[in-house]
Every structure is written in structure tokens, then in C-alpha cells.
Amino acid sequence: MKNIKLAIFVLFSLVFGLDTHGAPSADISKNENTKGDIKTEIKEYISHHLKDSHSYSLTSWVDEDTGKKVYLELPLPVILYDNGFHFFMSSKLKHGKTVVESSGNFYRLNYDKSKIFKTNKEGEFSYDKNNKIINFAPIDFSITKNITSIILVAFIMFFLFSGLAKSFSKNKGISKGVGRFFEPIILYIRDEIAIPNIGEKKYKNYMSFLLTIFFFIWFLNMLGLTPLGVNATGNIAVTFSLALLTFLITNFTANKSYWGHIFWMPGVPVLIKIVLAPIELLGVFIKPFSLLIRLYANIQAGHIVLYSLIGLMFIFQNWIGSSLSFVLAFFISIIEILVALLQAYIFTMLSALYFGFAVAEEDH
Amino acid sequence: MEKLISEFSIGLFFWQTVIFVILIFILKKYAWKPILDAVNEREEGIKNALLSAEKAKEEMVSLQSDNEATLKKARAERDLLLKEAREIKQQLIDDAKNEAKSEAKKIISQAQDTITSEKNAAISDLKNQVAELSIEIAEKVLKEKLSDDKSQMDLVKELVKDVTLK
Numbered sequence: 001m002k003n004i005k006l007a008i009f010v011l012f013s014l015v016f017g018l019d020t021h022g023a024p025s026a027d028i029s030k031n032e033n034t035k036g037d038i039k040t041e042i043k044e045y046i047s048h049h050l051k052d053s054h055s056y057s058l059t060s061w062v063d064e065d066t067g068k069k070v071y072l073e074l075p076l077p078v079i080l081y082d083n084g085f086h087f088f089m090s091s092k093l094k095h096g097k098t099v100v101e102s103s104g105n106f107y108r109l110n111y112d113k114s115k116i117f118k119t120n121k122e123g124e125f126s127y128d129k130n131n132k133i134i135n136f137a138p139i140d141f142s143i144t145k146n147i148t149s150i151i152l153v154a155f156i157m158f159f160l161f162s163g164l165a166k167s168f169s170k171n172k173g174i175s176k177g178v179g180r181f182f183e184p185i186i187l188y189i190r191d192e193i194a195i196p197n198i199g200e201k202k203y204k205n206y207m208s209f210l211l212t213i214f215f216f217i218w219f220l221n222m223l224g225l226t227p228l229g230v231n232a233t234g235n236i237a238v239t240f241s242l243a244l245l246t247f248l249i250t251n252f253t254a255n256k257s258y259w260g261h262i263f264w265m266p267g268v269p270v271l272i273k274i275v276l277a278p279i280e281l282l283g284v285f286i287k288p289f290s291l292l293i294r295l296y297a298n299i300q301a302g303h304i305v306l307y308s309l310i311g312l313m314f315i316f317q318n319w320i321g322s323s324l325s326f327v328l329a330f331f332i333s334i335i336e337i338l339v340a341l342l343q344a345y346i347f348t349m350l351s352a353l354y355f356g357f358a359v360a361e362e363d364h
Numbered sequence: 365m366e367k368l369i370s371e372f373s374i375g376l377f378f379w380q381t382v383i384f385v386i387l388i389f390i391l392k393k394y395a396w397k398p399i400l401d402a403v404n405e406r407e408e409g410i411k412n413a414l415l416s417a418e419k420a421k422e423e424m425v426s427l428q429s430d431n432e433a434t435l436k437k438a439r440a441e442r443d444l445l446l447k448e449a450r451e452i453k454q455q456l457i458d459d460a461k462n463e464a465k466s467e468a469k470k471i472i473s474q475a476q477d478t479i480t481s482e483k484n485a486a487i488s489d490l491k492n493q494v495a496e497l498s499i500e501i502a503e504k505v506l507k508e509k510l511s512d513d514k515s516q517m518d519l520v521k522e523l524v525k526d527v528t529l530k
Binding site: 051052079139140141142143144146147150151154157158161162164165166168169173174183186187190204207208209211212216235236237238240241242244245 | 379390
């Protein structure tokens with residue numbers, strides 16, 4: 001009975017893009033099928049999924065004979081900086097069950113936090129009053145699941161768009177193949193986002209950035225909805241990096257008039273100028289900050305809602321409730337596909353808008 | 365917020381930034397620039413084609429109006445020529461008529477002159493002949509009448525009777 005449920009869960013997971021890593025029914029011996037346990041397990045499962053992971057898990061199951069959990073996953077390289085670099089494969093971490101020794105130091109993965117800490121030989125974590133781990137955490141440059149996905153998206157984009165570029169030159173300006181689908185989107189970004197916001201004169205300088213960021217966010221969002229279950233755009237470090245680039249480009253390409261409008265707003269009394277300057281200066285930071293929070297929160301929330309609805313199926317355990325959450329999960333998936341595109345569009349649109357402010361001419 | 369900061373992974377941020385910046389530059393070189401150039405070129409091509417079509421249309425229209433103008437001009441010229449020809453014809457006819465009239469007049473007057481002079485000559489000739497004839501007749505009559513003396517005397521008497529002495 002339990003195994004059938006697990007199989008159904010895996011099936012749904014694959015359909016709805018769930019990472020089956022650490023599925024709710026992970027530990028049979030401990031779990032007595034009480035509702036409270038399933039609830040906490042689902043909660044843990046979701047919160048774990050939202051974090052980055054050191055290996056690329058595809059699925060997992062419990063072996064009938066040994067009673068141990070078996071993972072089907074792609075090991076990824078772990079790179080730690082702790083007075084010099086330490087390299088090893090993520091398969092050595094064994095989901096936090098073992099301690100890894102690397103050139104005299106001992107490291108152990110904390111599975112709940114999805115973070116590697118430096119420990120003693122026994123791999124003990126020490127906690128403070130607030131139940132926080134106080135072990136030293138080395139700087140983690142590992143090629144994690146998110147980074148693998150980012151690299152995957154980078155490769156997809158490279159082959160897709162260089163292919164489109166080639167088909168243009170081959171067919172005398174008429175695209176062919178799969179790139180053809182993306183050509184109107186490229187034109188849309190140029191004609192409806194870049195030119196109206198930045199202006200006919202300077203938009204060309206920003207096209208590469210706008211196109212790359214749009215497709216990057218879109219593809220990464222879509223990858224998050226596949227059964228691979230990555231949550232890269234729902235990770236604050238990724239969105240921070242994207243927003244930081246927008247921030248840097250905006251401020252490094254800004255002209256005199258832009259800074260003039262920030263520090264010494266023309267056309268208002270001196271007193272208001274002095275009041276406005278700090279507000280405007282704050283705005284310089286708030287604008288890209290809103291970008292990073294918006295993308296992060298939307299994708300994060302989408303994943304939480306979708307996963308919770310799928311988890312609800314196992315909490316209800318009856319025909320009406322479970323099928324209702326199935327239908328809801330189905331519709332949320334469709335909405336998430338829309339959100340994936342919408343968030344990419346909004347990020348690109350607002351970036352273009354900020355670039356437009358930065359290069360706006362004096363006369364307006 | 366605190367949770368967000370504690371979850372922030374420097375490694376992920378680092379790789380994401382590096383990969384993304386490299387991706388921008390690679391795609392700029394191998395994808396965006398050629399794609400946008402090709403699209404621009406195509407758009408320029410379409411624009412030019414449309415413009416030249418428009419131009420050809422305009423040329424056509426101007427050609428047509430040119431043709432019309434030429435036709436109009438030709439028609440006007442033809443009309444003018446016809447009018448002139450008509451006038452010339454009229455003039456020629458008039459001239460000929462006038463000349464004929466004056467010639468006729470001249471001939472008539474000459475003929476009249478000739479007739480007059482001929483008539484005068486004839487009249488004077490006739491007069492001479494009549495005079496000679498009358499003299500002859502008179503001679504004959506006188507010869508007849510004055511064959512006897514009596515009649516001679518009568519005549520003398522008659523003549524003398526008419527003569528009065530002054």
C-alpha cells in the first residue's frame with residue numbers, strides 16, 4: 001500500500017516537476033502513517049527543495065531488502081574554500097550521513113540547511129541557544145544543482161541562438177528551424193521593450209544584456225517547472241546577481257542629466273532639492289532591489305504553492321480532497337508557466353526602464 | 365530578511381555572475397549581433413523595396429500625366445494647325461476671288477474703252493461717209509434741179525431773199 005502511494009507520488013512528481021529527492025515517505029520504519037508525520041515530512045520536503053542541493057537528484061526509493069534509501073542522482077563537484085581549496089565529489093557527502101575528510105579537514109553536510117560545515121572527526125554539529133549551528137562554514141564554491149542548471153540553460157541558449165544566427169546567414173535573412181519561434185520574441189524585446197524605454201539612439205548598447213537576461217530568466221523559470229525540479233530563479237543569490245548587473249549597468253552608463261536629477265533635481269526650489277537628494281539616492285538602490293525581491297518571491301511562492309497542493313493530496317487521502325488538490329495543482333502549474341514568462345518580461349522591462357532613465361536626454 | 369541573508373550562498377552568487385557575464389559576451393558575439401544585424405538588414409531591404417515600389421508608382425503617375433500633357437499639347441497644336449490651314453484656305457479663296465474680280469473689272473473696262481473708241485471711230489467714219497454721201501446727193505439733186513434756168517433763177521432768188529444786207 002505504502003509503495004503504491006510512493007509510486008503514485010513519483011509519477012505525479014515527474015508530471016508536475018517535483019524533485020523526488022527525499023520524498024515524504026522516505027523512512028518507512030519510522031513513519032507510522034500518522035497525518036502529523038506526513039505534514040511535517042511534506043513541509044521538510046518542500047523547504048529542502050527550495051534550497052540549493054549539492055547533487056543532481058532524479059529520484060529515490062527505499063530498497064525492499066536492506067530497508068535503506070537509494071538515491072538515483074548525478075554527483076556534482078564540491079569546491080570549498082577554507083584556507084585553500086578542497087575538492088571532492090558530492091557522492092562522498094552521502095546526504096549528510098558521513099563525514100568527508102579533505103586534506104586534514106573534516107566536513108559534513110547539514111541536510112536540513114543544505115549547507116556544508118567544518119566539523120570534528122565524528123562530524124558533530126554544535127548548536128547555540130537558538131538552535132543555530134555555530135560550526136565554521138567554509139565558503140562554498142561547489143558546482144551545485146542550481147549552478148548545473150544555470151550552465152545547462154547557458155548551453156541551451158548558446159546552441160539555440162547561435163543556431164538562429166547561422167540560419168539567418170544561411171537563408172539570406174529568413175530564420176529556419178526552432179529558432180524561428182524565438183525570432184518574434186527577440187523583435188518584441190527590441191521593438192516593445194528596448195526602443196520605447198531607452199530610445200532609438202542608445203538602445204543598441206543594451207540589447208545584448210536585455211535579450212540575454214530575458215531568455216535566461218525565462219528558460220531558468222521553465223526549467224524550474226520541469227521534473228528536474230530546480231529552483232534557481234527562486235534563489236536569492238541568483239536574483240541578486242541579476243539585479244546587481246542591472247544596477248551596475250544603469251549607474252555606469254548613466255549620463256550627467258541622470259545624476260543631476262538625483263542630487264540636484266532641476267526645476268524645484270532649493271529646499272526641496274535638499275530633501276529630494278537622499279530620497280532619490282535611496283531610489284537608486286531600491287529600484288534594482290525591487291527587481292531581485294520580485295523575481296525571487298514570485299518563483300519561490302509559486303514553487304511553495306505548487307508543492308503544497310501536491311502534498312495536500314497525501315494529507316487528504318480521500319477521493320474528493322485529493323482530486324480537488326490534483327485539479328488545483330494542475331491549474332497552478334499552468335499559471336506558473338505564465339508566471340515564468342511574465343516574470344522574465346517584467347525583469348527585462350524594468351531593467352530597460354532603468355536604463356532609459358540613465359540615458360534620458362536633458363530635454364523633457 | 366535574516367533567513368534570506370543566512371540562505372545567501374556566495375558560491376552560487378559567484379558562479380551565477382561569472383556564467384551570466386560570460387554568457388552575455390558569448391551570445392553577443394555569436395548570436396545577438398548577427399541576429400539583430402540580419403533582422404536590420406532584412407528590414408532595410410523591405411523598406412527599400414517598398415520605397416522603390418512607391419517611387420516606381422510615382423514615376424508611373426508622373427509619366428502618365430506627362431503623356432496626358434503631351435497628348436493635350438499635340439491636340440492643341442493640331443487644332444491650331446487646322447485653324448491656320450482653314451484661315452489660309454479662306455484667304456487664298458478670298459484673294460483669288462478679289463484678283464479675279466479686279467481682273468474681270470480691268471478686262472471689262474478695257475473692253476468698254478475699246479468699244480467706245482471703236483464706236484467713236486465708227487461714228488466719225490459714218491459721219492464722213494454721210495457727209496460725202498449727202499454732198500454727192502446734193503450734187504446730184506442740184507444737177508437735176510439746176511438743169512433749167514428757171515429753177516436756177518428761183519434758187520438764186522430764194523437764196524437772195526434770205527440774204528439781208530447789213
